[in-house]
Amino acid sequence: MKVLVGMSGGIDSSVAAYLLKSAGYEVEGITMLIWKKDSPYPAPIAGNSCYCPDKTKDLEAVERAASIIGIKHHVVDCSDIFQEAVLDAFRSGYLDGTTPNPCIQCNSIVKFGAMVEYARTITDFDLFATGHYARVINDGGRSMLLKARDLKKDQSYFLSRLSQKQLSSVIFPLGDYTKEEVRRIDVEMDFHEDGMAESQDFYGGDYSALLSVQDRKGDIMFPDGKIVGHHSGYWHYTIGQRKGLGVAYTEPLYVIDIDPERNAVIVGTEAMTHIDRLSAVSPVFVSDDHFDDGKVYQVKIRSTAAGADSYVHSTPDGFSVEFLSYVKGAAPGQSAVVYDGDRVIASGFIS
Numbered sequence: 001m002k003v004l005v006g007m008s009g010g011i012d013s014s015v016a017a018y019l020l021k022s023a024g025y026e027v028e029g030i031t032m033l034i035w036k037k038d039s040p041y042p043a044p045i046a047g048n049s050c051y052c053p054d055k056t057k058d059l060e061a062v063e064r065a066a067s068i069i070g071i072k073h074h075v076v077d078c079s080d081i082f083q084e085a086v087l088d089a090f091r092s093g094y095l096d097g098t099t100p101n102p103c104i105q106c107n108s109i110v111k112f113g114a115m116v117e118y119a120r121t122i123t124d125f126d127l128f129a130t131g132h133y134a135r136v137i138n139d140g141g142r143s144m145l146l147k148a149r150d151l152k153k154d155q156s157y158f159l160s161r162l163s164q165k166q167l168s169s170v171i172f173p174l175g176d177y178t179k180e181e182v183r184r185i186d187v188e189m190d191f192h193e194d195g196m197a198e199s200q201d202f203y204g205g206d207y208s209a210l211l212s213v214q215d216r217k218g219d220i221m222f223p224d225g226k227i228v229g230h231h232s233g234y235w236h237y238t239i240g241q242r243k244g245l246g247v248a249y250t251e252p253l254y255v256i257d258i259d260p261e262r263n264a265v266i267v268g269t270e271a272m273t274h275i276d277r278l279s280a281v282s283p284v285f286v287s288d289d290h291f292d293d294g295k296v297y298q299v300k301i302r303s304t305a306a307g308a309d310s311y312v313h314s315t316p317d318g319f320s321v322e323f324l325s326y327v328k329g330a331a332p333g334q335s336a337v338v339y340d341g342d343r344v345i346a347s348g349f350i351s
Contacts, residue, residue, distance in 0.1 A: 002026040003171065003235045004110045004125040006111060007073065009061035010198050012131030012174060014069075014191040015182045019173040020129060021069050028107035028123060029066050029073040030114045031059065034086075036079035041087050042209050049204035051087070065191045074101055074122060075296040078115050085109040091211050096334025097258040099238045101158075101303075104347075106246035108161035108284075112170065127171045135342075136167055143167035145344040150178040157303040160337045160347035161284045178246040208236050218263035220247055223256070224254075228267065234258050237265050240273060240329030254329075273328035280336040280348030287343040291319065301324070301350065307339050318348045 005017040007029040021027045035053045043053050059075070066073040086106050093100035116128050131147035134156045143164055148154040162170070174182055187194045203210060206230040213235065220229035231237065237245075241255040245267065254273045257266035278301070291297070291312045298307025299321050309324040321336060330336075330350055338345040 001127065002028070002125045003127045003129050004116075004119055004123065005029050006115070006128070006130040007031050007062045007065065008131070008152070009055075009058035009065075010131065011186045011192055011196065012133075012182060014061075014065035015185050015189075016129055016131040016173040017065065017071060018069050018185065018189055018191075021071060021224055023173075025127075027069070027071045028063065028125065029071055030115070030119050031062050031073070031075050032078040032082075032111065033075060034079050034082040034110070035085050037080070039083060039087075040212065044209075045203035045206075049201050051082075051203050061192070065189075065230075068189060068191065074119065076115060076118050076122070076281050078110055078118070081114040082110050085114075090207075093333050094207070094211055094235050095213070095260065096333075097234065097260040099331040100333045101335055103158050104161055104335055106202075108163075108166070112159075112162055112166045116166075129171045129173060131174055132159060132172050133174050133177075133179075133273075134172045136170055136172060138168075142287070142289075143170075146175070146287075147339075147342040147344075148172075148174070149176045152278050153179045156344050157300055157305075157335070157337050160286060160335060162286070162321065162343050163284065164286075167286070196199065208233070211235055216263055218265065220245065220265045220267055223266055223268060223272070228253075231265050234260060234263050234265050239331035270328070274319070274326035275323070275328070275330055276326055277320065277322050278330050278336060279315065279351050281320060281351045283314075283318045283346050283348040285346045287340070288345050290314065291338070293347070295340070296324070297345065298341075300337045300339065301327060302334055305329075310338075312338050312346075319346065 003020050003025045007013045086102050090100050090102050132155045133153040135146040137144050147156045199251055215232040218231050219227045220231055221227045237255050239255055253267040256268040256272050296309050297312050300307050301308045308327045311322040313320050332350050334350050336350050337346050337347045
């Protein structure tokens with residue numbers, strides 16, 4: 001059986017390819033380029049980001065790993081679809097006052113979508129693999145997405161919008177490994193130097209640089225309209241933000257709402273960030289096709305948050321979540337991901 005492995009040049013994808021080859025699979029690697037030379041979006045300040053014009057070092061690292069493993073490697077240009085599905089959507093979302101998650105969009109539409117489909121025109125393969133920390137199992141004809149064994153590195157949240165079609169032909173070799181075990185294999189195989197730092201953000205710099213808008217003075221205010229400060233553009237703020245507000249008050253203040261029409265940033269005390277329910281739209285059902293009435297699920301409203309016990313119900317355009325205890329910092333545009341233990345049940349955009 002032949003597996004195509006998405007390789008970034010980092011530790012995880014290199015080890016994923018090695019583990020598959022060692023397990024007896026026929027393996028080839030593929031790397032997608034997402035920088036568009038005539039893009040209207042600026043290059044990041046920091047070079048260590050996914051969206052970056054110079055991928056020379058990353059490609060050299062991929063070629064090195066591919067050579068050591070003994071596999072063929074392809075490079076494909078996905079810059080057009082990345083600009084449309086990720087960058088344009090990111091800009092539009094921020095200017096609408098929401099907080100998009102570009103990694104979730106990239107995974108579902110570009111990495112596991114357009115790149116895989118394009119790859120099928122240049123090579124044959126049965127399965128697609130990446131170095132994500134997650135697991136997939138098949139149960140009764142349905143492909144289920146599960147958390148990784150290493151919960152500190154679990155990336156199932158970022159994969160929560162993969163379709164059944166995508167999941168049915170995906171394999172995650174690192175799902176049962178810890179990061180420490182993966183690093184040890186990486187050093188043993190001489191893919192990278194011991195202790196190599198690796199941390200890739202979507203964009204290395206201030207996200208507002210991607211918005212192509214001029215700063216515009218606006219008000220920071222309480223929900224009752226009382227002005228407590230000023231800002232240079234609502235797009236510089238996100239729901240739940242506490243630092244960098246530049247407002248003196250008797251207790252810490254948080255961004256609790258953003259009003260693009262008035263160019264206003266609404267702030268409140270910590271107690272005002274607490275919510276006990278939310279709605280999500282554009283749902284993707286993953287390990288199940290429905291919610292059970294009365295069942296307690298765990299819902300994550302951001303990747304680093306713990307799953308909060310909740311009741312979840314389907315709605316005409318998505319699902320509603322009733323938290324059993326207060327949560328804070330739910331930002332429209334981010335994903336609400338519903339879990340049943342280790343299983344990812346569904347994902348939707350917080351509205």
